[in-house]
Amino acid sequence: MAQIKLISLQDAVQRYSWDGMQYASGAALPIGSDAIVFGRELLRQGRRDLHAVFHCSSQQLNLLAAAGVVTKAECGFSALEVFGFANGLRRAVESGRMALEDYSNLGLPLRLLGGALNWPFVPATVNIGSDLQYRSAFAPDDYPSQSKIPTVVDPFTGRQIGAFSPLKPDLAAIHVTLADPFGNCIMLGTEWSRVELSRAAKKVVIIADAIVDTDCIRQYPNLVRIPDIVVEAVVHWPFAAWPQSSPGMYDVDEAHMKFMNKALATEDGTAAYIRDFVDGYHDVDSYLDMIGRDKLAELSASTTSFLLDPYRRWILTPEQVAALQVTGAAA
Amino acid sequence: MSQALDYTRQEMMAIATGREVKDGELAIFGVGLSMLAGYFAQANHAPHLRTMTEGGVYGATPVGGLPWGIECNRISTNATSFTSAIDALGFLVASGRCDVGVIGAAQVDKFGNVNTTGIWDGEIGAHYRPPKIRLPGAGGANDIACGAKRFIIMVTHEPKRFAEKVTYLSSPGYLDGGNARDRFGFVGGGPSAIITTLGILRPDPQTKEFQLDGWFPFSSIDEIKAHTGWDLKVSPDARVIAEPSATELANLRKVDETGALRKH
Numbered sequence: 001m002a003q004i005k006l007i008s009l010q011d012a013v014q015r016y017s018w019d020g021m022q023y024a025s026g027a028a029l030p031i032g033s034d035a036i037v038f039g040r041e042l043l044r045q046g047r048r049d050l051h052a053v054f055h056c057s058s059q060q061l062n063l064l065a066a067a068g069v070v071t072k073a074e075c076g077f078s079a080l081e082v083f084g085f086a087n088g089l090r091r092a093v094e095s096g097r098m099a100l101e102d103y104s105n106l107g108l109p110l111r112l113l114g115g116a117l118n119w120p121f122v123p124a125t126v127n128i129g130s131d132l133q134y135r136s137a138f139a140p141d142d143y144p145s146q147s148k149i150p151t152v153v154d155p156f157t158g159r160q161i162g163a164f165s166p167l168k169p170d171l172a173a174i175h176v177t178l179a180d181p182f183g184n185c186i187m188l189g190t191e192w193s194r195v196e197l198s199r200a201a202k203k204v205v206i207i208a209d210a211i212v213d214t215d216c217i218r219q220y221p222n223l224v225r226i227p228d229i230v231v232e233a234v235v236h237w238p239f240a241a242w243p244q245s246s247p248g249m250y251d252v253d254e255a256h257m258k259f260m261n262k263a264l265a266t267e268d269g270t271a272a273y274i275r276d277f278v279d280g281y282h283d284v285d286s287y288l289d290m291i292g293r294d295k296l297a298e299l300s301a302s303t304t305s306f307l308l309d310p311y312r313r314w315i316l317t318p319e320q321v322a323a324l325q326v327t328g329a330a331a
Numbered sequence: 332m333s334q335a336l337d338y339t340r341q342e343m344m345a346i347a348t349g350r351e352v353k354d355g356e357l358a359i360f361g362v363g364l365s366m367l368a369g370y371f372a373q374a375n376h377a378p379h380l381r382t383m384t385e386g387g388v389y390g391a392t393p394v395g396g397l398p399w400g401i402e403c404n405r406i407s408t409n410a411t412s413f414t415s416a417i418d419a420l421g422f423l424v425a426s427g428r429c430d431v432g433v434i435g436a437a438q439v440d441k442f443g444n445v446n447t448t449g450i451w452d453g454e455i456g457a458h459y460r461p462p463k464i465r466l467p468g469a470g471g472a473n474d475i476a477c478g479a480k481r482f483i484i485m486v487t488h489e490p491k492r493f494a495e496k497v498t499y500l501s502s503p504g505y506l507d508g509g510n511a512r513d514r515f516g517f518v519g520g521g522p523s524a525i526i527t528t529l530g531i532l533r534p535d536p537q538t539k540e541f542q543l544d545g546w547f548p549f550s551s552i553d554e555i556k557a558h559t560g561w562d563l564k565v566s567p568d569a570r571v572i573a574e575p576s577a578t579e580l581a582n583l584r585k586v587d588e589t590g591a592l593r594k595h
Contacts, residue, residue: 029402030400031399032400076468078467078468079468081363081403082362085466093461094463095461100465102501104420104469104471105385105471105474106421107473126473127477128477129506131499131501135459135499140458140459140460141458143459160516188413189407190386190413190415191387192386192402192415192416193416196415196417245399245404247413302404304408307407
């Protein structure tokens with residue numbers, strides 16, 4: 001019998017993170033899914049010197065970089081799409097405080113796939129022949145870099161290709177739409193690289209917008225792309241990706257996306273943001289109050305809401321989740 | 332925008348880009364204006380275009396204006412498939428299946444190489460030092476540049492963006508020109524056009540150096556040469572490009588509901 005893995009966010013960060021670790025978040029989309037609230041809790045507990053593995057920079061990496069707790073980062077993309085440059089990340093890179101190793105949006109998940117399969121390397125037919133191959137922020141004097149994406153020979157054709165190093169992050173905090181108490185997950189919207197990440201990371205903590213009964217999982221087993229057998233812990237946290245969006249659940253909070261990015265552009269703004277939006281709550285209820293109940297209603301009135309319809313009948317109430325958390329914490 | 336026009340330079344650029352995309356093709360669009368150009372083509376003359384974003388969102392059309400990203404709710408309302416990055420950029424692009432991609436650029440050079448990583452004072456040098464301005468990075472553009480059968484670069488035509496050689500090569504065009512791409516065995520064919528706010532540049536078939544192929548009704552050869560950071564050659568076939576038709580403009584504005592292309 002599977003074990004109930006629901007625990008609090010505070011416990012999850014306490015148990016599974018440490019200073020200097022290689023920390024990955026999923027989906028690490030700049031506007032959509034990401035375990036942003038996990039990053040807020042990393043800051044609350046004073047974690048530092050992180051080596052961040054993010055498929056793309058989200059507002060979470062923007063915040064952690066702005067706060068100065070990330071020393072190294074690896075990304076395929078490092079801005080906020082139509083919301084512009086990620087100002088906190090920009091400051092960290094331009095000041096030299098954070099070394100940012102660049103790959104592409106295919107290169108990064110291929111490295112996770114390599115980690116997931118325990119491959120020694122992954123053949124690279126992209127990123128080669130460009131400065132993604134020749135320039136290394138982790139070894140800045142190795143130019144053209146021989147160590148980042150080394151050239152290897154395809155034994156079948158004799159052609160020169162590249163070799164991607166596999167990634168196996170110490171921890172992946174992965175945001176999903178729905179999880180059952182055991183860690184079986186359903187993602188609405190693109191998976192991006194959450195499947196590869198969930199198999200590459202040494203430990204996986206799930207951050208779910210809603211908890212569903214396992215009957216839901218048994219109704220749609222084909223949709224369960226992250227199964228409980230790879231999951232250590234499950235955290236229930238509504239609006240976990242805020243101010244980003246979660247298809248079926250809530251839209252992007254345009255005003256806060258801009259407000260947050262503007263704040264992270266300066267040291268003072270970052271300190272004020274942390275005071276108000278990282279240390280400004282103590283549990284789920286006060287977190288939701290902080291966003292504002294009217295705002296929550298507005299964000300929830302998403303044109304994507306119909307995507308959630310097939311699953312609604314299995315969503316557990318906060319009381320049911322709280323009872324399961326007691327069991328999970330004792331386990 | 333110029334007073335005499337009832338469309339903006341950005342709209343002209345988007346429409347000229349959309350015209351490059353043919354019905355029935357498998358197409359991938361980067362975020363922002365390239366996405367508008369692509370979905371314009373679908374709304375205008377390519378109803379059977381098979382569209383995808385690198386976020387693995389297929390079969391969708393934007394609702395409520397320019398999507399905030401490759402995966403945001405504005406592009407997730409009517410999708411027929413949500414998959415993944417390895418599916419979109421790998422199975423469908425790196426495989427060689429994708430017909431055409433549209434990407435943006437902060438800086439582009441005469442061989443169609445693209446920089447979206449950073450701006451430095453002068454050359455970077457042997458030691459990789461932090462940029463003066465950190466840009467978004469390669470994203471999916473490197474993968475599209477390596478894998479799509481052809482790709483189109485959409486870029487605002489300013490001298491600082493049109494360099495003899497990019498400071499940092501994020502996404503490969505024709506590298507040093509000629510057959511340089513062959514050294515890496517890329518499955519994709521390289522950039523077929525650079526479409527700007529002033530005109531259209533296409534590669535010379537042998538040298539692969541980009542030359543002027545057309546100017547817009549509101550621009551001129553002289554203006555384009557003055558805004559290009561290398562000694563731009565003019566193709567003997569260079570001609571004025573037809574301005575947007577009323578239908579094209581209406582179809583573009585249907586896609587660009589929030590007027591992202593009318594702000595400049």
